[in-house]
Amino acid sequence: MSWAALLLAAALLVGASPAGVARLSRRSASANARSSPAPSGDLLAVASSLDVLAACLSSGMAVATAAAAAGATAPRPLADVLIRAASLLALGADSATAWSESGSQHSTNRDTRMAALQRLARRSASSGAALAGGVADLADEARLDAGDEAKAAAERASVLIAGPLGLCYLPAFVCLGIVPVIAGLATDVMKSGVL
Numbered sequence: 048m049s050w051a052a053l054l055l056a057a058a059l060l061v062g063a064s065p066a067g068v069a070r071l072s073r074r075s076a077s078a079n080a081r082s083s084p085a086p087s088g089d090l091l092a093v094a095s096s097l098d099v100l101a102a103c104l105s106s107g108m109a110v111a112t113a114a115a116a117a118g119a120t121a122p123r124p125l126a127d128v129l130i131r132a133a134s135l136l137a138l139g140a141d142s143a144t145a146w147s148e149s150g151s152q153h154s155t156n157r158d159t160r161m162a163a164l165q166r167l168a169r170r171s172a173s174s175g176a177a178l179a180g181g182v183a184d185l186a187d188e189a190r191l192d193a194g195d196e197a198k199a200a201a202e203r204a205s206v207l208i209a210g211p212l213g214l215c216y217l218p219a220f221v222c223l224g225i226v227p228v229i230a231g232l233a234t235d236v237m238k239s240g241v242l
Contacts, residue, residue, distance in 0.1 A: 089122055090193035093160060096121035097186035100129070104179035110168070111136035128161050132168070142172030160185055 096117050103113030111133045118129030135145035146168040163185055171178040 090189045090196065092122045093125055093158075094186040094189035094193065096125055096129075097160075097164070097182050097189065101179045101183040101186060104182065109136075110142075110172075110178065124158060125161055125164075128165065132165075143169050146172075160189055 099120070100113055100117035103116050104110065108116070114129045114136070115133035118126045118133060120126075121129055132145045136142070146165045148162060148165055164182065167181040167185070168178060170176060171181070
């Protein structure tokens with residue numbers, strides 16, 4: 048939460064001037080080039096970046112400034128989309144151009160959340176619909192998907208653990224549980240003279 052507050056404060060200090068947004072996007076792009084703050088497949092990092100974007104937009108920040116602030120800590124593919132859109136919006140491009148999917152570097156292996164964010168931003172610019180609510184819904188969906196992936200991984204782990212445990216405990220059960228019972232019964236049968 049403290050990173051989000053720091054980013055929000057930095058974005059407010061920079062303001063909505065094109066020079067400030069371009070400066071912030073250059074800094075965040077160089078920081079992302081050095082080290083990505085989260086793996087690109089981390090859905091919780093995507094959700095927190097979308098939450099930062101929604102919070103910035105809800106506070107009344109310009110879309111370009113909010114996208115630059117959220118792009119500073121977003122995972123690599125989302126950061127590229129946000130910083131590209133922030134830079135183009137700061138330079139005066141229309142929203143359809145800034146949020147287009149054709150300029151994305153990851154157009155072949157794209158995340159559906161980024162495509163949904165771009166469609167939502169283009170629709171918001173043309174119809175005037177609130178962008179913050181849709182972005183918050185995307186963040187909620189990303190969190191739900193992260194929970195589903197964690198649950199599926201736990202189920203896979205439980206299935207994979209069952210095999211080795213069965214291989215260890217089954218022989219022990221046979222040796223310590225069944226063999227003594229059969230040996231005891233065999234001893235009793237041999238002493239009784241039935242065989």
